Amino acid sequence: MPSARPPRPATLTDVAAEAGVAPSTVSRAFSRPQRVNRHTREHVLAIAARLGYEPNPAAQALESGRTRTIGLLVPDITNPYFAGVIKGAERAAAAAGLTLMLGDTQENPTQEEAMVQRLRRAVDGFVLSAPRLSDDELLAAADKGPVALVNRAVPGLACVVADFDSGTRQIVDHLASYGHPSFVFVGGPAESWSGRRRWRGLRTAARRLGLEATRFGPFQPKLAGGPAAADAVVASGATAVVCHNDMLAIGLMRRLAQRGLRVPDDVSVVGFDDIFGADFCNPPLTTLAERTEDAGARAVEALVRQLPRRTTDQPARVLPTELVIRASTGPVPDRAG
Amino acid sequence: MPSARPPRPATLTDVAAEAGVAPSTVSRAFSRPQRVNRHTREHVLAIAARLGYEPNPAAQALESGRTRTIGLLVPDITNPYFAGVIKGAERAAAAAGLTLMLGDTQENPTQEEAMVQRLRRAVDGFVLSAPRLSDDELLAAADKGPVALVNRAVPGLACVVADFDSGTRQIVDHLASYGHPSFVFVGGPAESWSGRRRWRGLRTAARRLGLEATRFGPFQPKLAGGPAAADAVVASGATAVVCHNDMLAIGLMRRLAQRGLRVPDDVSVVGFDDIFGADFCNPPLTTLAERTEDAGARAVEALVRQLPRRTTDQPARVLPTELVIRASTGPVPDRAG
């Protein structure tokens, strides 16, 4: 009695033998269907189906040098902001017949470098989201394989960035319209390119409107960074604060509440990202919405575009941003008392 | 003048040639350092370093049949619950020297099946989180390669589940202590194993304490499922509701607020998962906390354990749960009026 089921999955050679044709014919039947007699092809395909044949990606990769896989590195998977990027990237990758390898760099440049190193040969290219690496390191990585960046612009590299110039202007306009004479920017990690961009935009917009802008930080771009930031804000007596991201803003608001400050009555709070949670926290957070899923998808598309040839003369794709005004911002408090 | 930098990455053969030894020696220098003369080894390693040699994973995979990669499939990446699972899995995988491939099945059994199929040959095994496939389909998948399940128990398969028996008891005890004579369970997808487990536990606990339990649904386990659920709850006049998960609970609370119902004054709300956001929504949500990162990590460990040999006689690992009591639950309303 023969064994019920072959433990070893069927190979192309098995199919060829069973079908009574050469391996190359089987290969062609799959990859260049036109180039094989219709009859033969159908026969081969039928046998393949019967044997449950599926091509071995490792063998294909060895031969072609392409793994049909791309690496996506994000600083923190649990940050809902990146969940959007991941989802968009996943979708675009699937659409291009590519598989995603995901890595969490833990906001750590060293870790990021190590992961790029580790995955390099296993993927056809990388999407680096909010990378913490320096421009030079990024350029070096791009030298060894295709790279696309999300929310980071490096000359010569493909990148997708949010329109922070417009976004920060929207924020400052909003605060100015409420009569705030000044605001504090609660900064995130010093390595954060988008953080620098945000601050630069805010400062420029503030100058234009005659507001005074001060930068605090760096703080961790997480809930955990909130308390320290809040305390600094309280001490400063600021009437409005713009936070590096929503996580930090939410963490800050919680601390503010603990300390008896009301948002927006005593202090207005603005965030960046419009993450999941920004609309149901208390109070709902005024924040700059980015198109995170779009960003992830666009980055993958940009990567795909440079997969065959190595040219990267693509202009940075900048995605629109939109200020979502909710309940965390309001008029400047009347401190006449 | 020789070209500045070889465009093609160095191969093992290049190293061998440069070092003046056989390819097999280079191979051994890396994989069986003891089996090669210390002198030779150091020489080879030095050359390899100089050439920037890194083994080609595809070639290794082709030879060994092992990719050192595992697939992680989740129903919805943007659900913070799964972010925890992903993070834990990522960490455990990295610790085991494995890489994660991530897939979002979009709560869709067909999609899940397709992804398993597509990735099967590219990974050494799968961690399936809250799979939507049937037991039989799962068993079939496990027949073709190692599988570990998160929050799903199938006899014969490795699985990590939360302790819903204890958890649901905690919930019902809590509601009973507040004097609620009955509650409504707002159910998620019918295919959800944990959903069935939750309802079963709740009903059992309710019976034991003499509470009346009713099940509504199914509803989408997302914010978007909230409104419909809320309307059903309002119509029922329930004083307490337990939701399939936090996303649904939060969506429901928002709709309740729109309809003028106060939580917990008019109706108490309990969720499952303790996701990011459950502690800062309004009001903060009473919910059953699971150890999601632990679950992800344990599942990967269970998978790793069955990577060499195919035995899966591992008992289900059940992780403790803990009711986090916040502000969304309170005494049964006095409806004397």
Added chain:
DNA sequence: ATGAAAGCGCTAACAG
């Protein structure tokens, strides 16, 4: 301790 040689599964010339 090291080398020679075969082969993992697949694709790509090159013949025919």
Added chain:
DNA sequence: CTGTTAGCGCTTTCAT
């Protein structure tokens, strides 16, 4: 249109 042949980069007997 199809078969033959020769590798892709690496590991692994089997000799030496």
